[in-house]
Amino acid sequence: MNKLVLHGEEDVNCYFIEYNNKCYIVDPGYEKERIIKYVEDNNLEVLGILLTHGHADHISAMDCFNVPVYVYKDEYQNLLNNYNKVFEIYGRKMSYSLEKINLIRIDESKIFKIDDKEIHVIHTPGHTVGGVCYKFGEDLYTGDTLFKGRVGKWIFPTGNLASMKKSIIKLIETQDENVRVHPGHFDSSTIGEEKNSNPFYLEWKKN
Numbered sequence: 001m002n003k004l005v006l007h008g009e010e011d012v013n014c015y016f017i018e019y020n021n022k023c024y025i026v027d028p029g030y031e032k033e034r035i036i037k038y039v040e041d042n043n044l045e046v047l048g049i050l051l052t053h054g055h056a057d058h059i060s061a062m063d064c065f066n067v068p069v070y071v072y073k074d075e076y077q078n079l080l081n082n083y084n085k086v087f088e089i090y091g092r093k094m095s096y097s098l099e100k101i102n103l104i105r106i107d108e109s110k111i112f113k114i115d116d117k118e119i120h121v122i123h124t125p126g127h128t129v130g131g132v133c134y135k136f137g138e139d140l141y142t143g144d145t146l147f148k149g150r151v152g153k154w155i156f157p158t159g160n161l162a163s164m165k166k167s168i169i170k171l172i173e174t175q176d177e178n179v180r181v182h183p184g185h186f187d188s189s190t191i192g193e194e195k196n197s198n199p200f201y202l203e204w205k206k207n
Contacts, residue, residue: 001139001182004038006030009090012057013184017136018044019114025064026050026134026141027184032061032095039065047114052143052184053131054079055156056086063096070112072123073105075130078158124171126164127152133171140191141182146171148181148189151200165204172201 004014008030015026016038022045028035039046049062049069059079062069071079082089083098112119112134122133127144131152134141144152145167154164177192194201 001136002038002042003182004031004034006034006061008057008060010057011185013182013186014061015141015182016042016044017050017114017119017134017139017141018042019117021045022047022114024048024050024112024114024119027052027058027143028061028064029057030060032064035061035064048112050112050119050134050141051075051079052133052141052145053128054082055128055144056082056089058143058184059083060086060094063101066102068102068104070104070106070110072121072130072132073107074123074125075128075132076103076105078128078130079103081157122171124167125160126154126167127159128156129158129160129163131167135175135179138176138178139180139182140171140175142171143184145183146181146194146198147183147185148187148193149198150186151198165207168198168201169205172198173205 002016006029012029017024046065048067051071054075120135124145154161175191179191181189
């Protein structure tokens with residue numbers, strides 16, 4: 001796994017799930033040129049783009065390669081809404097036409113493969129209705145669901161506090177403590193660290 005911190009209206013983490021010189025890109029938020037340069041410098045074949053959710057800061061450079069872009073089925077409309085409202089939100093337009101993006105809707109049954117390695121989809125609604133995490137070995141890419149010492153906001157359209165509570169408890173209590181947590185913003189953590197010290201989880205698990 002490698003990461004670029006991309007700069008736009010707000011910083012966002014873009015991850016490269018790599019194996020045998022092939023990769024999937026998670027959340028190409030901004031700075032398309034930096035993403036392309038990283039792939040070229042490391043001689044990677046891009047198999048696809050994985051979106052954790054459809055907010056503009058996670059999709060603004062998803063035209064960086066002509067490959068399939070995967071979004072959870074319940075998040076598809078949310079992505080369209082964010083694409084269409086980005087001028088209203090940030091005062092700019094997307095640099096690409098959504099019609100040219102090969103958007104593919106997925107659910108938890110979808111398994112991505114890089115040779116003999118697998119990436120699994122975990123539906124974690126709360127921040128948005130179709131938010132997901134991606135699990136590759138001992139690495140968990142959590143988007144805006146679980147952060148180091150925090151959780152994602154549930155105040156945006158399709159967000160829901162009850163769903164967020166369930167998603168956080170499910171993640172922390174079903175994943176091994178040594179699993180590394182790679183969020184959409186800020187620093188990485190581990191499931192064990194969050195299980196022991198994340199104040200949201202510690203409060204919510206009591207109920």
